Amino acid sequence: MDMDKIKRTERVIVMTRVLSGMPNRIIPYGRFCEMFDLAKSSVSEDVAMIQKAVRDWNLGEVETVTGAAGGVRFRPRLADGEALAFVETLCEKLNAPERMLPGGYLYLSDLLADPELVRKIGIILAGPYYNQGVDFVLTMETKGIPVATMTAVALNVPLVIARRASKVYEGSAVNINFPDGKGGIETMSLARRAAQNGQRALIVDDFMRHGGTARGMISLMAEFGVSVAGLAFVLAQEAEAPLSELQEHPLMLFTENSTKDALVVRPAPWLEQA
Amino acid sequence: MDMDKIKRTERVIVMTRVLSGMPNRIIPYGRFCEMFDLAKSSVSEDVAMIQKAVRDWNLGEVETVTGAAGGVRFRPRLADGEALAFVETLCEKLNAPERMLPGGYLYLSDLLADPELVRKIGIILAGPYYNQGVDFVLTMETKGIPVATMTAVALNVPLVIARRASKVYEGSAVNINFPDGKGGIETMSLARRAAQNGQRALIVDDFMRHGGTARGMISLMAEFGVSVAGLAFVLAQEAEAPLSELQEHPLMLFTENSTKDALVVRPAPWLEQA
Numbered sequence: 325m326d327m328d329k330i331k332r333t334e335r336v337i338v339m340t341r342v343l344s345g346m347p348n349r350i351i352p353y354g355r356f357c358e359m360f361d362l363a364k365s366s367v368s369e370d371v372a373m374i375q376k377a378v379r380d381w382n383l384g385e386v387e388t389v390t391g392a393a394g395g396v397r398f399r400p401r402l403a404d405g406e407a408l409a410f411v412e413t414l415c416e417k418l419n420a421p422e423r424m425l426p427g428g429y430l431y432l433s434d435l436l437a438d439p440e441l442v443r444k445i446g447i448i449l450a451g452p453y454y455n456q457g458v459d460f461v462l463t464m465e466t467k468g469i470p471v472a473t474m475t476a477v478a479l480n481v482p483l484v485i486a487r488r489a490s491k492v493y494e495g496s497a498v499n500i501n502f503p504d505g506k507g508g509i510e511t512m513s514l515a516r517r518a519a520q521n522g523q524r525a526l527i528v529d530d531f532m533r534h535g536g537t538a539r540g541m542i543s544l545m546a547e548f549g550v551s552v553a554g555l556a557f558v559l560a561q562e563a564e565a566p567l568s569e570l571q572e573h574p575l576m577l578f579t580e581n582s583t584k585d586a587l588v589v590r591p592a593p594w595l596e597q598a
Numbered sequence: 599m600d601m602d603k604i605k606r607t608e609r610v611i612v613m614t615r616v617l618s619g620m621p622n623r624i625i626p627y628g629r630f631c632e633m634f635d636l637a638k639s640s641v642s643e644d645v646a647m648i649q650k651a652v653r654d655w656n657l658g659e660v661e662t663v664t665g666a667a668g669g670v671r672f673r674p675r676l677a678d679g680e681a682l683a684f685v686e687t688l689c690e691k692l693n694a695p696e697r698m699l700p701g702g703y704l705y706l707s708d709l710l711a712d713p714e715l716v717r718k719i720g721i722i723l724a725g726p727y728y729n730q731g732v733d734f735v736l737t738m739e740t741k742g743i744p745v746a747t748m749t750a751v752a753l754n755v756p757l758v759i760a761r762r763a764s765k766v767y768e769g770s771a772v773n774i775n776f777p778d779g780k781g782g783i784e785t786m787s788l789a790r791r792a793a794q795n796g797q798r799a800l801i802v803d804d805f806m807r808h809g810g811t812a813r814g815m816i817s818l819m820a821e822f823g824v825s826v827a828g829l830a831f832v833l834a835q836e837a838e839a840p841l842s843e844l845q846e847h848p849l850m851l852f853t854e855n856s857t858k859d860a861l862v863v864r865p866a867p868w869l870e871q872a
Contacts, residue, residue: 332607333606333607333610333647333651334647334650334651334654336607336610336611336614337610337611337614337647337648337651337652338651338652338655338657340610340611340614340615340618341614341618341651341652341655341657341658342657344614344615344618344619345618345657345674345717346714373607373608373611374611376608377607377608377611377612377615378611378612378615380608381612381615383612383615383616383619384615400619425766425767425769426766427766429766429767430767431767431768431769431789431791432767433759433767433768433789433791433792434756434791434792437734437750437756437757437758437759437792438756439747439750439751439753439754439755439756439757440620440754442747442751442757443619443751460711465739465740466739466740466743466759466761467759467767469740469743469744469747470743470747470757473713473716473743473744473747473748474747474751476711476713477713477716477717477748479713480713480714481713482708482711482712482713483711483713483716483744484711485707485711485740485741485744487740492699492700492701492703493699493703493704493705493706493707493741493805494705494707495699495705515705515707517705517707517708518707518708518711531767
């Protein structure tokens with residue numbers, strides 16, 4: 325045995341760390357072969373061990389991808405049942421009376437500011453979209469940006485931010501006007517350079533009540549010739565009819581209480597299978 | 599030897615994955631002892647191996663923290679020289695003529711949208727502040743939010759977002775007016791619940807030219823009785839005098855060219871030691 329070889333324990337630590345730091349990116353076996361001066365068969369054995377340990381301990385998903393652009397890829401996922409349990413504790417927090425604001429609003433900003441919470445929310449919202457060919461995440465400024473950032477990081481795609489008005493430092497832009505769902509009209513703007521014809525977007529936002537902003541983002545994508553893979557919200561109003569033909573993945577659903585001065589929040593049903 | 603014990607290879611994979619997923623958080627040894635039904639001495643040996651491998655391969659920093667709240671902590675860091683090399687490639691991209699916009703502006707949004715870039719920028723900007731008792735990251739909406747999110751995730755502290763106007767869903771707010779550095783006055787608003795007296799903030803923003811917004815954020819923090827640990831920018835104008843008494847960590851510095859229609863960008867000198 326060549327004692328200069330890097331030991332397996334060291335190799336799996338390094339590979340686990342590298343994979344964890346690059347979610348949803350395919351790392352060619354060759355890269356690890358070079359790093360460790362090792363044959364592909366040995367690297368494959370290491371990967372199989374990492375794959376098994378990560379799966380057994382519910383710490384995400386390590387997959388081998390075959391073909392010319394093949395290699396190994398790590399996708400963050402919460403453990404079975406962990407997503408639902410996590411969202412249940414979020415709902416408990418949101419249902420606390422001190423969160424209710426005048427006019428039937430809910431104070432959410434601190435939750436959308438917590439690094440551990442936004443990280444987990446991003447991982448949950450990315451989950452249904454890993455295999456859907458998403459090219460970028462789209463959000464509308466401002467409150468949803470941290471969650472949208474973490475969703476984009478989990479999916480390893482860019483985050484594109486629509487603005488309320490076009491900005492000089494974004495160059496030429498496409499502006500649309502859209503009904504806000506409350507009887508008014510709002511404007512949404514996106515830099516021309518931010519999206520290309522034929523791409524596929526995942527729409528992420530923190531809050532959806534009347535659906536005006538979400539419909540606006542769908543129209544905006546149509547202007548760019550971009551298809552929409554789905555809609556993901558942190559908190560969405562329970563509606564009798566869906567917003568569109570598109571699949572929706574809200575984390576939590578809310579209804580107004582009988583006196584309409586408070587919201588009642590519960591986990592979205594799809595999380596039971598997530 | 600008890601064959602029911604989980605093998606070292608599996609243990610170090612699991613521990614490396616857990617630590618990577620929880621940056622700058624102290625995980626008590628007891629947690630790993632329970633997970634693996636193992637004595638603290640064996641967990642310590644595993645941690646020592648992870649520590650050595652992560653350090654030898656320049657994949658961050660694994661530290662043991664002693665005392666009652668002790669345990670083991672992972673801090674993401676780029677390899678020696680990697681931060682500077684990374685910022686040099688960023689500067690090359692920014693100095694491309696097609697990035698220049700009318701009025702001496704620079705198109706930055708796509709770089710601030712790239713998940714790999716914002717992750718790395720967040721890690722670099724967090725670096726000088728790991729040991730400075732930062733309670734939260736403060737940014738002003740909108741473009742800096744993804745980078746500020748990733749800095750907050752690396753530091754494991756909340757992200758607080760100042761707004762241009764107070765919003766009904768943020769409850770009562772503190773508003774300040776501040777000179778924008780170009781002869782005008784702007785407004786900045788922050789929910790009262792977002793910060794507490796005695797806390798310590800790290801200010802992160804994407805762009806700093808006249809320093810108006812940065813000085814505004816410093817004033818806003820003074821209103822809340824919050825001290826400022828420092829200022830971190832993605833791109834800041836080279837100035838003869840510093841903005842304030844506070845330490846500044848820009849990633850890149852820019853000057854205007856002689857005809858003032860383009861910016862020239864270079865890595866900030868502190869990165870040579872980062």
